[in-house]
Amino acid sequence: MGGVLVALELVQIASILVKAGMYISVLLAAGSVINIWLLTELDAAASRRLRRLAVWSALLGVVFSALTIPLRAAFFYGGIGGALDPMMLQIALSSPLGLSAATHILGLLAIATVAFNRSGARIFAMLGVALVAISFTLRGHATNDPRLALSTLFVIHILAASFWIGGFFPLYDMVGRGNAAAVRTVERFGQAALVMVGLLVGAGSVILVILAGNPIAVLTQPWGQFLALKLAVVALLLGLAGLNKLRLTPALAKTGEGAPLRTSIQWEAAAFILILLVTATFTSTVAPEHAG
Known part of the structure; x- marks a missing residue:
């Protein structure tokens, strides 16, 4: 892994940064729409700010894509x-990446219509979320065999990841109020997270087995070492999520004090960004060799 990082060239560094920016903005845009639909306890101000975040994230995602x-x-x-x-541009546009980027952009523009705050716009934005998830299946490892299984798993993985990263801002926003609506918002998100995190981890684990075979043997490869780093940060993220659910959310309900939970949410967001940066690094530099 260290050798890969030392040998990075300018194009690879630029690719990593752009891909990380794309991951963050695209997943945040899709996740914001998912949470607008899910978190019905959001007050008018929080809902308006979340719509604005979805729009700006979508537009930024268009640029990065x-x-x-x-x-x-x-x-x-x-x-x-x-x-x-x-x-070279024509070749790139004609490649699977070109199709994926076009689908990304179409989905993101649909997501941006959530700015209009109409029921029809929300439905259109949710279709945009579906397009964004599908766009990740049009390139890279998702196009390997068995393609249908991998595509389905990638869609599940992307939607679950979008839900999680898209929840940080509205939770942080509402927790600052320390009222009953804030508690209900955090509890609703926590209930959905039990399912979504399970899908995220489960789909990711099956993808790993399909692509790389023996998970232990994979650790001898640079790809596997990057993945191990990613999984270590995921474990930290899961620990923070458990702390939020088991200790900090009950404390919020009991005392109305939201500062500790807001701090934990900030650390969760930082960990998630690190995960996406690591993912952008190893998907831009190394590929898995099937072990076993």
């Missing part, structure tokens, strides 16, 4: 100059 094309062209070319080469 578009940037993946010239960066892939630069990769094909063997240098940053390829980002402006018409032939």
